[in-house]
Amino acid sequence: MAKRVDLSNTPRTSTRGSKFSRIKSTDSPKAGWTFNRVLGRIGRYFLYVWISTIVAVVLFKFVPVYFTPTMAARKIDAIQAGEPSKISSQWTPYGQMDRNAALAVIASEDQLFPDHHGFDFDAMWGAVNNNLKGKRIKGASTISQQVAKNVFLWQGRSYLRKGLEAYFTLMIELIWGKKRIIEVYLNIAETGKMTFGVEAASRKYYGHSAEELSTTEAARIAACLPNPIRFSVASPSGYVNKRTQAIKRQMKALGGKKFLRNID
Incomplete structure (x- = not known):
């Protein structure tokens, strides 16, 4: 008959504080997020401006x-100058x-x-x-x-x-x-x-x-x-x-x- 082993008193090994337990990021999430956000906004702004110029040129090809x-x-x-301003x-x-x-x-x-x-x-x-x-x-x-x-x-x-x-x-x-x-x-x-x-x-x-x-x-x-x-x-x-x-x-x-x- 197999002998039952009582594990209740067995010492537990703590992993708290172990160098493998957690990997800390050396980057600054806030700084990276801000830079990417600003860069993205600038890129989108120029993209929208460029698209709007194309739309305007195409529009005025047909519209008086x-x-x-x-x-x-x-x-x-x-x-x-206080002069007549009617065009x-x-x-x-x-x-x-x-x-x-x-x-x-x-x-x-x-x-x-x-x-x-x-x-x-x-x-x-x-x-x-x-x-x-x-x-x-x-x-x-x-x-x-x-x-x-x-x-x-x-x-x-x-x-x-x-x-x-x-x-x-x-x-x-x-x-x-x-x-x-x-x-x-x-x-x-x-x-x-x-x-x-x-x-x-x-x-x-x-x-x-x-x-x-x-x-x-x-x-x-x-x-x-x-x-x-x-x-x-x-x-x-x-x-x-x-x-x-x-x-x-x-x-x-x-x-x-x-x-x-x-x-x-």
């Missing part, structure tokens, strides 16, 4: 651009404007518009050289760059804004295409005091729609684009008249409305 930061700035300035602007599809409108602004502002991918590097390099030589500071913005700036950004000069301008220029060139870019430009370009777009300018200064613009009328609007606050379509100065004739010659040299066949 009724209001821009430039319009807002002009309105605020007028209110602060004249009327969105008009590209197909409802005479092609003289597009041809005139391209001849005046950006003759390589149909062919470049948003940037005129030769003109940019020439502007940089002039600026480095101490000559009058001047830019070399294409129509695409002007649209990117006026639709999505603020006015002013800074490396941040120029960098964002380059980004949005590439985006609209890729997503919008030339026809949409010129359509938006013709609708948001500042064409006079509190006046934006070729349609509003045509009705205000000529008494008819942009669908009836003549070569001279379109060229005169384009002649004022460098400084529409200083230059007047309604009361053109000698400089504006001279520039108008130069633009008309350029429109003819480009081949007239046939020049737009790659855009239409």
Whole structure:
């Protein structure tokens, strides 16, 4: 018969305090959690901003651009100065404007518009050289760059804004295409005091729609684009008249409305 063993009085070995009983972490959970949390939030923030820019660019490929930061700035300035602040602007599809409108602004502002991918590097390099030589500071913005700036950004000069301008220029060139870019430009370009777009300018200064613009009328609007606050379509100065004739010659040299066949 097996002998029963009484274990009640057997000494028990305690593992309390043993180096194997517990592994203590040498890391600081709180510090690691805080760093990862901050890093994660920053990453998500930039991701959301990037996604929002894509959404905005895609949206404005189809939705009319009724209001821009430039319009807002002009309105605020007028209110602060106690002047009339009503903005004249009327969105008009590209197909409802005479092609003289597009041809005139391209001849005046950006003759390589149909062919470049948003940037005129030769003109940019020439502007940089002039600026480095101490000559009058001047830019070399294409129509695409002007649209990117006026639709999505603020006015002013800074490396941040120029960098964002380059980004949005590439985006609209890729997503919008030339026809949409010129359509938006013709609708948001500042064409006079509190006046934006070729349609509003045509009705205000000529008494008819942009669908009836003549070569001279379109060229005169384009002649004022460098400084529409200083230059007047309604009361053109000698400089504006001279520039108008130069633009008309350029429109003819480009081949007239046939020049737009790659855009239409």
